[in-house]
Amino acid sequence: MSFRPLLGDGRIRAREERSEAIQTASWIGSSIIFDNRRWACRDAELRWTAPHHLIVLTEDGGTSETSIRSEGKSLYDGRDRPGNLTFVPAGAERLGYYRDVDLSYSALWIDPDLGLPECERLRDMPILVNKSDSVIAALLGSLRDEIALGHKPDTAYVEHLAALVSLRVAALNRVQTPAVRHGHLSRRMLARIRDYIDANLTSDISLTELAAVAGMAVDNFARRFKTTTGLAPYAYVIEERIRRAEMLLRETDMLLSAIAFRCGFSSQSHFTATFRRLRRMTPRVYRTHFSPES
Template sequence: MSETHGIALWPQNRLLMHSDGLNWRGLYASYATEQAWTASLPAIDHHCVAYCVNQANEITRRFEGDGRTQSAVLRPRMLGTIPAGVASHWKVSGSADVLLVYLHRSVVARVAEEVLEMDAGRVELRPVLAEVDALLEQLALSVLSSMQSQSQHGALYVESIAQMIAVQLLHEHAAHQQRPPPNVPRMSRPGMRRVAELIEAALDEDLGLGTLAAEAGMSPFYFARSFRQHFGEAPHQYLLRRRIERGKELLRQTDTSLVEIALATGFSSQSHFTATFKRFVGVTPGEYRRAM
């Protein structure tokens, strides 16, 4: 929160939820009811995507170094962006429920270089206001859903979303758009084996997309795509399924307590383990153990 504009915490606004404490990497999100405000926002190291969920805000803004003033009404399903590294001046009226997604500029720079073969030092995002972007909308809603469900999907899932947000920003909202190169690298069989072994050995750890990608010798973005091709599901889905399978083994073969099994399989608490286990298996861990 300290590296963002902190808009959701301003006294006139009502914070509904935020991602503090969820251990997300490279991405921070807040969801709040924003009332009227006038302020100058400092330049920060995060790109910001604002998505309007309910009601509307009338916005007038100007970015330093640009003599133009932008004015528009941000309505539901519309988006706006605040590029990193640029100060801006705002006047907002009305009342709206707004999701703010802050993506660290290093994430965007890495995707620009590794995926789109762009010079990250020359990447410049356009300051969008009250536009519609169907893909960014779905990604924003995925972030909101992940906040609502707390750690149900996990940090690995959110890292994948951050990668896709960066790609879409660069594709559709960069000052100089470029398309990805045609030859997409594929994961080798030894790489597949190393990643699978790493996951099995670290089911109790908070594995990140970068860690898994490095084991395969790939960029995080291409790793996520190649992983799905080889394993038939996204990395976070595979990891969650393997954690549940390990939990089932421990329930069948040991008398270990549910709390210890939850921690041994990478869940933050027994309640989180129980809810996820029931979603996958159809019964609670206790019911599963008693049926064995």
């Protein structure tokens, strides 16, 4: 399998290449894409431009030599190592040379027109090569592990993750944003959001949808929602799914697979893993302890 970025155009030359796609997932019509793969070769040259912002984390292994250039300037000469983080803004052309490649990496692709203000700040940023950020590494690692377990996270969660990663990338370039105080949602607005979530709990609810229901910009809505409820929108949706599941476990004899579907989880295993994480017990144990018969 050739090492070829998922998006964009350009030229690639590689010798003795051995590449393997481990896992890939996308959301919102491929506006956000996660790609985890292993790449090995004797050496490679790359000239590439893509329509999405790209954040790449080297997870394991490395290179004996890495050289990155853009617009006729040398951006980096050194080696790739675990924990190295690279950012390439949408539309930027990068020229890369790599020697003795044997590594695994995770890549997050973000459409600059996604509508998240945090991602908008990335438009005017330069290419950043082999930086380091433990928060971004933890976020991409958790997304990788969740997908590896067969659980595709909800759209709202991934939007939130993309926004957090974008803020951290901006901080790597020392782009400072002023602190802004955000008020609460009105009771009527919060009730409207809750009604929407309740009516669409079986579907993949996105942060963009909730903001549209509120008639607000995504970042303003997300901050006001958390100020009001104490939870990020994606965390609130998950909590509502667990609450509905608790009710079904107590009051019905539905199969766990049916409850998982009824509450909007991608699978019974995803439901069980999320329930255990939030309630410190499995759905079966909960049903045993809290059903009327017990």
